[in-house]
Amino acid sequence: LQLAGRIHTAIDQGEFELHFQPIYHAADRSPAALEALLRWPQADGSFIAPGDFIRLCEDTGLIVALGRWVIHAAARAQRQLADQGWGGLPIAVNISAVQLFNSDLVAEFSRATEAWDLPPGALQLELTESAVMRNPAQALQTLQALKENGIGAALDDFGTGFSSMSYLQHLPLDSLKIDRDFVCDVERNPRNAAICRALLSLGHSMGLNVIAEGVESEGQLAWLAAHGCDQVQGYLLGRPMPLEAVRVALDQHR
Ligand code: G
Numbered sequence: 001l002q003l004a005g006r007i008h009t010a011i012d013q014g015e016f017e018l019h020f021q022p023i024y025h026a027a028d029r030s031p032a033a034l035e036a037l038l039r040w041p042q043a044d045g046s047f048i049a050p051g052d053f054i055r056l057c058e059d060t061g062l063i064v065a066l067g068r069w070v071i072h073a074a075a076r077a078q079r080q081l082a083d084q085g086w087g088g089l090p091i092a093v094n095i096s097a098v099q100l101f102n103s104d105l106v107a108e109f110s111r112a113t114e115a116w117d118l119p120p121g122a123l124q125l126e127l128t129e130s131a132v133m134r135n136p137a138q139a140l141q142t143l144q145a146l147k148e149n150g151i152g153a154a155l156d157d158f159g160t161g162f163s164s165m166s167y168l169q170h171l172p173l174d175s176l177k178i179d180r181d182f183v184c185d186v187e188r189n190p191r192n193a194a195i196c197r198a199l200l201s202l203g204h205s206m207g208l209n210v211i212a213e214g215v216e217s218e219g220q221l222a223w224l225a226a227h228g229c230d231q232v233q234g235y236l237l238g239r240p241m242p243l244e245a246v247r248v249a250l251d252q253h254r
Pocket residue numbers: 036037038049050051054070093094095096240
């Protein structure tokens with residue numbers, strides 16, 4: 001409860017920050033998109049990671065206000081990138097189940113892109129498989145409304161949940177993100193390789209863009225590129241970083 005109070009104050013006082021991790025095309029390592037990741041800087045210079053407060057925000061409902069801040073901060077960052085010549089890369093925002101089912105996401109995203117004079121596709125969302133499966137019918141409805149408004153969606157942590165294929169097939173998604181548990185050691189571990197092959201095949205058979213997360217080595221990247229993975233993200237190519245550092249990293253790809 002004490003922490004919840006601090007989070008409430010932190011939202012009001014604008015203490016949160018967004019960091020951005022680049023996502024690259026696997027084939028040529030050109031920039032494809034960015035994922036926005038929440039950070040809470042502390043007075044001593046450290047950061048509290050979202051893993052340590054998102055759950056509490058979901059349980060208390062604070063996630064709706066915090067999520068709104070994230071969506072607007074991502075749009076503001078996108079405006080700055082566009083003004084610096086990097087406007088073509090969608091920024092993906094993580095959305096928790098509570099936001100998916102308790103806020104008007106179409107309105108939130110539209111308000112943010114309109115406020116910063118951006119096309120609707122400038123922002124995308126990432127939903128976990130488990131969030132979607134909490135209420136597949138409502139998730140479907142929301143995803144359809146988002147799509148009609150030009151807002152793309154990725155299914156995050158793919159492979160760790162229990163999506164029924166019959167539901168997946170009907171969800172209007174743009175991308176699947178293979179969870180980093182399966183990407184780890186993929187070039188050496190036959191079990192992970194089998195899972196990645198299956199997820200790539202499943203994603204491509206549904207016409208989706210497949211993104212591998214947690215790519216930490218050249219060996220993993222080579223395996224993924226050779227097996228037709230579309231996009232990659234991970235410490236090998238770039239950690240989550242402040243916007244100014246992202247711009248410097250992107251400029252190296254011109
Ligand atoms: O950045 P890091 O690896 O610490 O993120 C840990 C978890 O927190 C990830 O699962 C990520 O999806 C989640 N997360 C990061 N930023 C946000 C956010 O803005 N909203 C929500 N709901 N989850 C986030």
